[in-house]
Amino acid sequence: MDKRGKRVVYVSRCLLNQNRRFPGIAVRAGAFAEIVELLVRKNIGIEQLPCLEALGWGGVCRKNYFRLQPLAFRAVDSMWQDLVQVLTRIWLFNFRRLCQRSAKKVADEIEEFTRAGCSVLGIVSMNDSPTCGATRTIDLTEAARTLKRLGYEAADLENPDLETMREIIPHLCTSGQGLFMGRLIEEVARRGLGTNVIGFDPWADSAAEAERVAGLLDLKA
Numbered sequence: 001m002d003k004r005g006k007r008v009v010y011v012s013r014c015l016l017n018q019n020r021r022f023p024g025i026a027v028r029a030g031a032f033a034e035i036v037e038l039l040v041r042k043n044i045g046i047e048q049l050p051c052l053e054a055l056g057w058g059g060v061c062r063k064n065y066f067r068l069q070p071l072a073f074r075a076v077d078s079m080w081q082d083l084v085q086v087l088t089r090i091w092l093f094n095f096r097r098l099c100q101r102s103a104k105k106v107a108d109e110i111e112e113f114t115r116a117g118c119s120v121l122g123i124v125s126m127n128d129s130p131t132c133g134a135t136r137t138i139d140l141t142e143a144a145r146t147l148k149r150l151g152y153e154a155a156d157l158e159n160p161d162l163e164t165m166r167e168i169i170p171h172l173c174t175s176g177q178g179l180f181m182g183r184l185i186e187e188v189a190r191r192g193l194g195t196n197v198i199g200f201d202p203w204a205d206s207a208a209e210a211e212r213v214a215g216l217l218d219l220k221a
Contacts, residue, residue, distance in 0.1 A: 009124060012124065014129075018030060019060070020054060022129075025165045052131045070158075103184040106184055111193065128202065132181050138172045
């Protein structure tokens with residue numbers, strides 16, 4: 001008989017802390033205040049999703065990714081291309097397993113909230129991400145080839161700046177779900193949890209995007 005509102009929304013960690021974003025694409029100094037303040041104003045609890053890129057790519061700086069990236073660039077259309085593609089697929093296979101384990105843990109939490117009488121109103125994920133995209137994602141197996149075809153070199157992404165990445169990201173995005181979000185969507189569907197998953201566009205007007213997300217979550221006052 002306490003004051004809990006029994007309403008919860010899961011949110012990508014980089015929506016709450018842009019310092020976790022992939023290097024070069026943070027568009028805020030900290031949180032997206034519009035979505036956070038909206039949820040707080042509606043008395044809705046906020047749960048963070050795990051950051052799978054930080055877990056599987058070498059931390060906040062994605063150091064393992066940046067070690068592999070120059071190799072992938074040099075291998076495009078070279079005699080080493082097939083070998084690098086095999087190595088990439090092995091790396092992605094292991095990363096997918098990590099995503100699957102993490103998706104099961106989040107689904108377990110959602111089930112626990114449900115058993116406790118709480119409503120998990122939805123999941124708000126970062127929508128241009130190869131891991132957390134809900135409707136738009138990036139195919140990592142084709143990223144190096146796409147960038148090279150567009151005239152970019154590995155050096156352009158060693159210390160990427162926001163404007164360079166703002167140009168690059170649209171060329172890499174494709175319709176679909178990220179490696180983690182796809183597994184999470186499958187897991188909550190398999191368990192019949194009926195959790196609504198919404199992709200947040202970080203490049204759009206943030207206030208309008210927050211209102212769009214709120215409408216899809218069907219928040220009540």
